[in-house]
Amino acid sequence: MSKQSIPATLLVGLAALSLVAVSAIADEVDYTKMTPEELAEYLIFETDSFRLDQEVQEGGTARQRMVQDDLQKTCSIVGGGRPDMETLLEVSKQARETIVYPEDGIQLGDWERGRDLAWSGYGYRVGHNVDDHENNDIGGNCYNCHQIATDRTGGTLGPSLVGFGKIRGTSDAIKKYTYDVIYNSHAAFPCTNMPRFGSTGYLDEQSIADIMAYLLDPESPVNQ
Amino acid sequence: MLRTLLPGQTVSRDQRSTPPGGRLQRLGHGALIALLVALIPLAVWATTFEQAKSAIDEAKQVREEAIAAGVSASPTDEMIEQAESVLPSRQYTRARQYAEWARRQDELAMELLARQEAREAAGEVAKAEVGTYREPLDVLQGLIDRTSSDYLTQSDQNLMMMADSPAIWVAMDGEPLFHEPRGPNNVSLEECDFGKGPGVLEGAYVELPRYFEDTGKVMDLETRLVHCMVTLQGFGPDDPEVKQRHGNGSDHMKLQAYIASQSSGYAWNPPLDHPLEQAMRDAGEVMFFRRAGKADFSCNTCHGDTGKRIRASVLPNKNFPEEWSKAISWPAFRVGHDQVRSSQHRVRGCYWQMRQAGSIAGSDGSIALLSFWTDAARGAPAILPDMKR
Numbered sequence: 094m095s096k097q098s099i100p101a102t103l104l105v106g107l108a109a110l111s112l113v114a115v116s117a118i119a120d121e122v123d124y125t126k127m128t129p130e131e132l133a134e135y136l137i138f139e140t141d142s143f144r145l146d147q148e149v150q151e152g153g154t155a156r157q158r159m160v161q162d163d164l165q166k167t168c169s170i171v172g173g174g175r176p177d178m179e180t181l182l183e184v185s186k187q188a189r190e191t192i193v194y195p196e197d198g199i200q201l202g203d204w205e206r207g208r209d210l211a212w213s214g215y216g217y218r219v220g221h222n223v224d225d226h227e228n229n230d231i232g233g234n235c236y237n238c239h240q241i242a243t244d245r246t247g248g249t250l251g252p253s254l255v256g257f258g259k260i261r262g263t264s265d266a267i268k269k270y271t272y273d274v275i276y277n278s279h280a281a282f283p284c285t286n287m288p289r290f291g292s293t294g295y296l297d298e299q300s301i302a303d304i305m306a307y308l309l310d311p312e313s314p315v316n317q
Numbered sequence: 318m319l320r321t322l323l324p325g326q327t328v329s330r331d332q333r334s335t336p337p338g339g340r341l342q343r344l345g346h347g348a349l350i351a352l353l354v355a356l357i358p359l360a361v362w363a364t365t366f367e368q369a370k371s372a373i374d375e376a377k378q379v380r381e382e383a384i385a386a387g388v389s390a391s392p393t394d395e396m397i398e399q400a401e402s403v404l405p406s407r408q409y410t411r412a413r414q415y416a417e418w419a420r421r422q423d424e425l426a427m428e429l430l431a432r433q434e435a436r437e438a439a440g441e442v443a444k445a446e447v448g449t450y451r452e453p454l455d456v457l458q459g460l461i462d463r464t465s466s467d468y469l470t471q472s473d474q475n476l477m478m479m480a481d482s483p484a485i486w487v488a489m490d491g492e493p494l495f496h497e498p499r500g501p502n503n504v505s506l507e508e509c510d511f512g513k514g515p516g517v518l519e520g521a522y523v524e525l526p527r528y529f530e531d532t533g534k535v536m537d538l539e540t541r542l543v544h545c546m547v548t549l550q551g552f553g554p555d556d557p558e559v560k561q562r563h564g565n566g567s568d569h570m571k572l573q574a575y576i577a578s579q580s581s582g583y584a585w586n587p588p589l590d591h592p593l594e595q596a597m598r599d600a601g602e603v604m605f606f607r608r609a610g611k612a613d614f615s616c617n618t619c620h621g622d623t624g625k626r627i628r629a630s631v632l633p634n635k636n637f638p639e640e641w642s643k644a645i646s647w648p649a650f651r652v653g654h655d656q657v658r659s660s661q662h663r664v665r666g667c668y669w670q671m672r673q674a675g676s677i678a679g680s681d682g683s684i685a686l687l688s689f690w691t692d693a694a695r696g697a698p699a700i701l702p703d704m705k706r
Contacts, residue, residue: 125592129599133607133685136600142682143674151611155674158610165608173606173621173636217611220675221665234612237627249626250619288612295611 129171149219150226151294158219164188168284181283188279191292192272199268200302207307208314210300211235212245217295233275233296233304238287241307242314250286258309259316271308275301369409372416373400376423383423386430393419448520451582453700454479457643460697464639467624468631475652475704484574484650484702487565487657491575494568500550500558509545511538511576512588518579523699526688528591535597537687538573539661540679562678563662570657574648574702581701585642585694594688597681601689604682605635610673616686620644630706635693642697645690649703657702660687 122139124132136142137159145156161169167176167184175181213232218224235241238250247253261267273280276291290296296304307313376397383393400415451459457479461469470476498505507516512527526537532544543559546552552559561567589595608615616635619627623634633644647660661678664686668676676683 124596124600127596127600129596129603132596132600133603136680136682136685137604140681142677142680143668144677145674147675149611158672159674161607161609165613168613169606169608169615171603171606173617217672218669219672220669222669246629248628249624250632286614286618288614293611293613 144220147219147223150217150224155219164279164289168279175284184279184283185281188277188283188289188292189273191289192276192280193291194272195298195302199265199272199305201263201268201306201309202299202302202304204303204306204310204313207300207303207305208242210296211241211304211307231296231300233290233300234288235304242317244314254308254315257315258311258313261309263309263311268305268309271305272301275304364409364413366404366407366409369400369404369412369416372413372420373397373404376400376416376420379420379423379427383427386427388423388426388430393422396422448583450519450579451698453482453578453581453646453703456582456698456700457703460639460642460700464637466637466640468633468640469643471631472706475706478652479704482650482702482704483565484648484657484704485578487571487648487650488574488578488702491571491573494571495575500546500552502549502551504549504551506542506545506549506572508549509541511541518576520580520583522577522580522701523583523585523691524587526594526597526684526691527588528594535591535593535681535684535688537660537679537684538576539569539659540684542569542572542576543679562659563656565657570648570659573659574657577648577699577701580699582698584696584698585638585645585691587688587691587695589692597685598688598692601685601687601692604686605689610671612672614671614673616667616671635690638694638697641690642694643700643703645694646700646703648701649705651705653706658705 122135124135127135138145138156143155143159145154145159147155149155149158164184164187167180170176176184210230210233212235213230214234214237215229216224216226216231216234235254236245236247238248240247240249240253240255241257243255257271258267270281272291274282274287275296277289278285278287279289288295291301308315310316376393380393380397396415396419400412400419403412403415454476457469457476460466495506509515510529510531511518511521512524512529513519513521522538525541526535528535529541529544534540536544539562543554546559547554554560558568562569564570587594587598589598605616608618619625619632620635622632623637623640625632625634633640635641635644645660647663648657650656651658661676661683664683665676665678668674676686
């Protein structure tokens with residue numbers, strides 16, 4: 094159909110309609126009028142860019158995974174780096190307040206299970222390939238970032254943990270320190286890259302006890 | 318016309334053979350020479366015939382050199398003629414001054430020409446460095462030669478296998494798919510504009526994502542390809558040609574690998590002239606540093622330092638363009654998957670790994686992130702298709 098065959102009035106009408114439509118959309122979402130932060134939030138939550146409605150393992154939907162909590166917000170610095178000292182101290186203080194200790198005190202569990210968990214990256218992945226928590230243990234991902242024992246290659250994003258218990262011993266103070274760092278490491282290292290395994294409910298009490306045993310038990314390969 | 322009236326000489330090679338024609342041009346030279354003649358002081362008598370003659374000979378010799386060097390027709394010929402014409406009337410000083418002026422003009426012109434040629438040569442070198450096709454393995458080797466990056470060198474095996482990467486075959490399969498008329502409309506993708514004009518692929522991919530006038534959107538390669546398959550070729554969004562995005566056998570991977578491979582060796586250079594391009598890139602930067610999800614990760618957690626490892630894998634640093642160029646060189650054959658993978662596939666994998674919500678291909682969020690990650694590699698040459706672990 095050639096353009097000439099369309100009645101002029103229809104064209105005018107269409108043009109008017111599309112103008113209205115375009116300006117309505119433009120009014121609503123002119124990306125260039127937003128700050129980069131506003132646009133990032135808008136893109137994440139309002140543009141079908143993520144599968145926000147997918148159910149997640151901890152209950153609820155993936156939307157809540159994308160919403161930043163205070164700590165995530167404070168520790169996200171565009172361009173890299175860390176917030177100022179005052180902010181870091183506040184992060185550390187608030188992190189300390191999140192730490193909950195087991196009713197019967199901090200225990201070392203089964204280092205063998207702890208080893209399996211430390212070397213497992215399973216858990217909490219969603220999207221195109223959802224981790225099945227019903228039939229699999231949730232791993233701690235420790236090996237991704239830490240060299241832990243000498244028998245396998247770990248990452249270097251975090252410090253080496255080789256000989257962790259051998260060097261430090263298993264005093265109550267060391268057990269508490271280790272527990273705190275796993276539970277919410279921002280207490281000791283505000284805005285660290287390390288996930289908060291306890292305060293976010295990532296690992297349960299038993300898994301934390303087992304991973305602690307892997308690090309501290311004199312029998313564990315970590316300390317050979 | 319304006320140019321011929323200007324004093325001095327043109328130094329363009331292609332004007333060398335232009336005859337000194339046109340009344341205006343003559344008029345211009347005549348006026349210029351008259352002016353110069355008037356300006357030359359007449360009060361010096363000390364010049365001998367021999368001095369004047371040798372100045373003229375020198376000027377003629379330089380004139381020949383200049384012509385040989387490619388300096389085009391210029392008033393120096395006429396100046397030399399003038400010098401010779403005043404010899405019989407014993408105006409030796411004037412003759413010498415004409416001749417010296419002519420010689421200096423030619424020397425200056427030759428110098429300018431030499432400089433221009435040097436600039437062009439440097440441009441060619443720069444172009445060879447970033448702006449012409451090079452085999453992916455050569456590009457990678459070049460990057461390795463000029464950095465000492467553990468990320469780039471981490472897999473000897475991949476370096477050895479790269480020349481026979483299955484991605485190269487997948488890209489070859491894409492060539493006929495691109496050029497054949499296809500789809501309900503029976504049109505080829507040669508009609509599709511990837512930013513440098515319909516069907517122009519050389520260097521097109523390294524300038525994506527970019528803003529497209531016809532959609533009013535910033536689009537990455539995959540999204541643009543979908544757009545053309547649907548609007549030009551008439552495929553439906555649910556036809557397998559459009560919908561199937563992953564795997565060596567998919568049209569998408571073949572086409573993306575083919576299109577991208579036409580940019581191998583070109584420097585990443587995503588445009589940021591349009592306000593939307595800048596807005597998307599800046600939002601992508603915020604997303605890159607935005608910690609969220611079950612494990613508090615941002616992309617920067619793992620890609621902000623050099624030489625860090627996740628398990629045995631050395632991580633690329635987005636602050637280091639030579640490393641980051643390889644990191645974002647997709648499509649690439651992923652040895653561990655035994656498949657050619659796309660940028661969008663990588664983005665999805667990263668969000669999955671971060672325990673955040675699944676990223677959706679073609680979404681503005683994914684394109685914003687791609688805008689930032691491409692900008693971060695700006696200037697470094699692309700390795701297309703690449704091979705990764």
